[in-house]
Amino acid sequence: xxxxxxxxxxxxxxxxxxxxxxxxxxxxxxxxxxxxxxxxxxxxxxxxxxxxxxxxxxxxxxxxxxxxxxxxxxxxxxxxxxxxxxxxxxxxxxxxxxxxxxxxxxxxxxxxxxxxxxxxxxxxxxxxxxxxxxxxxxxxxxxxxxxxxxxxxxxxxxxxxxxxx
Numbered sequence: 001x002x003x004x005x006x007x008x009x010x011x012x013x014x015x016x017x018x019x020x021x022x023x024x025x026x027x028x029x030x031x032x033x034x035x036x037x038x039x040x041x042x043x044x045x046x047x048x049x050x051x052x053x054x055x056x057x058x059x060x061x062x063x064x065x066x067x068x069x070x071x072x073x074x075x076x077x078x079x080x081x082x083x084x085x086x087x088x089x090x091x092x093x094x095x096x097x098x099x100x101x102x103x104x105x106x107x108x109x110x111x112x113x114x115x116x117x118x119x120x121x122x123x124x125x126x127x128x129x130x131x132x133x134x135x136x137x138x139x140x141x142x143x144x145x146x147x148x149x150x151x152x153x154x155x156x157x158x159x160x161x162x163x164x165x
Contacts, residue, residue: 003147007155014162015081020145022075027066034062065089077145079159088142095119095139097163103156105149106140113149115156116140 010018037059044052068074068089078085083096099120106116119139144152 003151007147007151010079010155011158011162014159017078017080019076019078020143020147022069022143023146024070027070031063031066031070034059034066038063075143077141077143081163083163084156084159086141097160100139100160103153103160105153113144114140114142115144115149115153117156 010020038056041052041055041057041059045056046052073087074090076087078087083094083099085092085094087093100117102118103115104117105113107113117139141152141156147155
């Protein structure tokens, strides 16, 4: 089944709620990479290299974060008639459909892609976030939930369109 077929199936369950989960396979891959690079950093640190200790610190932090991301309830996206809720590393953030717009794919460094959007605050001002300077939007989804950025952005836009009409 293609990503577009999956997205069409999700949209067919409007008004929801529908919950999408992050890919465990992706997080297992990230965990293995962190373990490998942390081990490489240990080998470098034994030779007295400062870069080795930096690698151990950086990739060592990635190990528990990767494990935490795979725990039940650690991540997901729930869509419903009123808006959507993003859960990332157990942190919940809710958005009303009336407060978001402009879903699109953004290309980041190293061929990474994400879905970005504009989020307005209660007084109509754009809320600043880390994505604003990078991709021209002020908010983003932490995952594409196995759909790819293009398909995910289209799904979010179409769900919003249904919810707003």
